[in-house]
Amino acid sequence: MKNPLITFVFVGLLLSFHNGFAEPVKIGMITTLSTKAGYLGEDIRDGFMLAMSQENGKLGGIPVELLVEDDDAKPEKGKQIADRYIVKDGIKILTGIVFSNVAMAVVPKVVRENVVYLSANAGPSKLAGDGCSENYFSVSYQNDNLDEVVGQYVTKVGHKNVYLVAPNYPAGKDHLAGFKRYYKGAITGEVYTKLGQADYAAEIAAIRAAKPEAVFFFLPGGMGINFLKQFSQSGLNQTIALYGPAFSFDERLLKAVGPAALGVKNGSQWSHDLDNAANKQFVAAFRQAYGRTPTLYASQGYDTARLIGSALQAVEGKLDDLGPFKTALKAAHFDSVRGNFSFGKNQHPVQDLYIREVVKTADGEYTNRTIEKVFENHVDAYAAECKM
Amino acid sequence: MLLLAEQILNGLQLGITLFLMSAGLTLVFGIMQVINLAHGSFYMIGAYLGATAFAATGSFFAGIAAALCGSALAGMLVEFLVLRRLYYREHLDQVLATFGLIMFFNELTRMIWGRQPLFMNPPSWLEGSIELLPGLIYPVYRLAVIATGLLVALLLWFLFSRTRLGMQIRAGASNRQMIGALGVNIRLLYTLVFGLGTLLAGLAGVMAGPILSVESGMGESILILTFVVIVIGGIGSIRGAVVGALLVGLVDTLGRAFLPMIFRIFLDNAYADGVAASIASMAIYILMAATLIWRPRGLFPAHG
Structure with a gap:
């Protein structure tokens, strides 16, 4: 029930007119389409497919075929799909993994097998540091x-x-460490909650008693919705x-959180209101194609497809020799919807990072508005730990 | 002191939600001898139907009515179509079938409502917080949940100890064959009991809607706690469900709230937070193990 084999096949129709018959380049996407987090993979896939449909099934003028499979957010499942893609389908380009634990199970193995992996979301620290590889590119962050x-x-x-809240698992600690790396003030409390916890009343009461000036939280998915709603019901969002x-x-979670997130500031590398031509075109085309505002995951899927196209x-x-292809990827000659984009020496993005605020639009929807650029070419x- | 009072209220509120869940499950377990893993799905159905009806009509009561009717009907339908075939099978078959139902309902909600969680706010007249004591501020909606839960507990007590139906249910819990022999329509009784159980789960779900995110699979996290509650309280006993639920709610909440402070007295902060977080999430299971050592059949076992 959970694992429908979803395969989307796109064939460059026009090319067959000119060249008789040309094999399209196969790209394998391993992503999360089922489970609660399924909308993340859905957006990555939709962003990627938008770039392909804009070129009538081609990327960079080359016909491509995209194969998509659902990893169920399970590392072992991701590994199986990757093996099948590489051995059975002979695929040289992989992308799409949403979760870092799945990426850590798949990426280190596939990059040793002369396959290029481009991350459209997960960016675990290991793969940026001493686990970096010339076959691995993070297009997201x-x-x-x-x-x-x-x-x-x-x-x-x-x-x-500041009071810090995160779930008690490795990524939770990593994200708080990332915050603390640049935060210079005092930390009133640091709470690690159970992964998947639904009710945060006890933690919120403790925050009320600790009286911090600000709260920083990393609670992905439904945990964040619960926390935001309960925080606003407690009245603490006033002070x-x-x-x-x-x-x-x-933008999809905001629909479920609604007014509880109003005014909350958050950090991102992209926002739908970034003022550059590539982004305006992307947001308008995505809205037209799917009838919803793209999320950052969709923007990452789109950028990944366009980067592959440029190379x-x-x-x-x-792709018989991957060397020139990788050199072309590293050059990143494409118009990113983020504006500024290049690869650092560990093949992770060197990009601008922004602070956004959740606002209510005139038609009653909740969305993000970019407030300011905090880092330029971050x-x-x-990166220093990467020996490449 | 105020913090302690607030945390006790939080524990009470969690306990009440757990009570609504476990009352239904313990009845089904105690009377029908069926392990129903899909009980959490009716919680989810209640939340989804409540959120949808509330959004469509703008009336919170319409949301509650939709949740109650919907979850009770869905429950009776499942009893009629699936569980009837399983009464005389082994527990393992029941576990497999009801586990399948969990997946079925999770995927069904995804197909009907999409992957994106639904939005539900408290009604405007239950929004915000009030000051119970000077310095003790508490969300009105959570107080309303506590009050509703206590009311339901009273109604259940009345149903079980003062009505004919309640008497039959209690009799069914202690001796199934005998009550069948006495001419009570046991099939109908089973369907009704199952419907009552899922109705309570639906009520718990719709009341959780404004506090939690209404999403596919939301029933599983509470289901585990519910099983802990009925193991502690004693299978088949409503009184056990009340006491077990309040115990679990309080231990879980107070553990999460105060263990970090206690550990900070004799460990350094970062280490204390890590240890306390781990122990707090184990606290209710330690409670369950201790209860089982002391009273292997739970606090108030229904079968003598």
Whole structure:
């Protein structure tokens, strides 16, 4: 029931007119389409497919075929799909994994097998630091980036003490570490909750008693919705400023949180209101194609597809030797919807990071508005550890 | 002191939600001898129907009515279509079938409502917080949940100890064969009991809607706690469900709230937070293990 084999096949129709018959380049997408987090993979896939449909099934003028499979957010399942893609389908380009634990099970293995992996979301620290590889590119971010930008902003705004909340698992600790790397004030409390916890009444009462100036939380998915709703019901949102990375504030979650998130500031590398031509075109096309505002995951899927397109164009679709293809990827000659974009030496993005605020639009929807650019050409903290 | 009072209220509120869940489950377990893993799905159905009806009509009572009717009907339908075939099978078959139902309902909600969680706010007249004592501020909605739960507990007590139906249910819990032999329509009784159980789960779900995110799979996290409650309280006993639920609610909440402070007295802060977080999430299971050592059949076992 949970694992429908969803395969989308796109064939470049026009090419067959000119060249008789050309094999399309296959791209394998492993992503999370079922479970509660299924909408993340859905947006990555939809963003990627938008770039393909804009070129009538091609990327960079080269016909491509996208294969999509659902990893169920399970590392072992991701590994199986990757093996099948590489051995059975002979795929050289993989992308799409949503969760860092799945990425850690798949990426280190596939990059040793002469396959290029481009991350459209997960950016675990290991792969940015001493586990970096010339076959691995992160098009999204390094996980800590979205926390670092908030840390810097909270310091700049001048909050003297902050209370931290995250789930008790490795990524929770990483995200708080990212915040603390740039936050210079005092920390009143640091609470690690049970992963998947639904009720935060006890933690919120403790925050009320601790009286911090601000709260920074990393609670992905439904946990963040619960926390935001309960925090606002407790009335604390009137007196305590709330901050977090973008994960709890994408346009699809905001529909479920509604007014409880109003005014909350969050850190992101992209926002639908960024003022550049590529982004305006992308947001309008995505809304037209799918009838909803794209999330940052959709923007990452779209950027990944366009980056692949730029490199395929440079090598004219030839992937027998991956060397030139990787060189072309690293050059990143494409118009990112983020504006500024290049790769650092660990092949992670060197990009601008922004603080956004949740606002209510005239037609009653909740969305993000970019407030300011906090980092320009930000390099992640692990780049120095990468020996490449 | 005020913090302690607030945390006790929080524990009470969690306990009440757990009570609504476990009352239904313990009845089904005690009377029908069926392990129903899908009980959490009716909680989810209640929340989804409540949120949808509330959004469509703007009336919170319409939301509650939709949740109650919907979850009770869904429960009776499941009893009629699926569980009837399983009464005389092994527990393992029941576990497999009801586990399948969980997946079925999770995927069904995804197909009907999409992957994105639903939005539900408290009604405007229950929004915000009030000051119970100077310095003790508490959300009105959570107080309303506590009050509703206590009211339901009273109604259940009345149903079980003062009505004919309640007498039959209690009799069914102590001796199934005998009550069948006495001419009570046991099939109908089972369907009604199951419907009552899922109705209570639906009520718990719709009341949780404004506090939690209404999403597919939301029933599973509370289901585990519910099983802990009925193991502690004693299978088949409503009184056990009340006491077990309040115990679990209080231990879980107070553990999460105060263990970090206690550990900070004799450990350094970062380490204390980590240890306290781990122990707090184990606290209710330690409570369950201790209860089982002391009273292996739970606090108030229904079968003598």
